[in-house]
Amino acid sequence: MNPLLNRRKFLRETASGLSGIALASLLQGNDLLAKESGPIRPNINPKEPFASRKSHHAPAAKNVLVIFCSGACSQLDTFDYKPELIKRHGQPMPGGANLRTFQSEQGNLTKSPWEFTP
Numbered sequence: 001m002n003p004l005l006n007r008r009k010f011l012r013e014t015a016s017g018l019s020g021i022a023l024a025s026l027l028q029g030n031d032l033l034a035k036e037s038g039p040i041r042p043n044i045n046p047k048e049p050f051a052s053r054k055s056h057h058a059p060a061a062k063n064v065l066v067i068f069c070s071g072a073c074s075q076l077d078t079f080d081y082k083p084e085l086i087k088r089h090g091q092p093m094p095g096g097a098n099l100r101t102f103q104s105e106q107g108n109l110t111k112s113p114w115e116f117t118p
Contacts, residue, residue: 081116085109 027033042053089111 082112086111 024033044053045051088109090108092108093106
């Protein structure tokens with residue numbers, strides 16, 4: 001039997017979905033649902049259809065953190081203690097000869113510039 005799908009979970013999920021539909025129907029009957037506002041149609045300049053436009057909502061973010069990782073997070077950015085990485089600092093990466101990347105050749109392993117304190 002598949003542990004992800006069993007009778008108890010199926011009945012629980014189905015009951016939750018049907019109760020949500022029933023609640024929406026009751027709220028609609030009493031005019032307690034939000035009114036439909038219609039689709040949002042932005043004003044698009046035909047000469048510049050891909051130009052930036054105002055957003056639908058006021059921006060709330062003060063700062064944005066962008067991490068670009070080709071393949072995976074850098075070992076410096078995960079904040080995990082890696083004793084093997086400290087031992088192999090400055091050595092070429094094991095198996096790096098068979099590794100192909102589109103950026104450049106693989107550099108040597110680098111330990112974190114900060115000391116780890118638990």
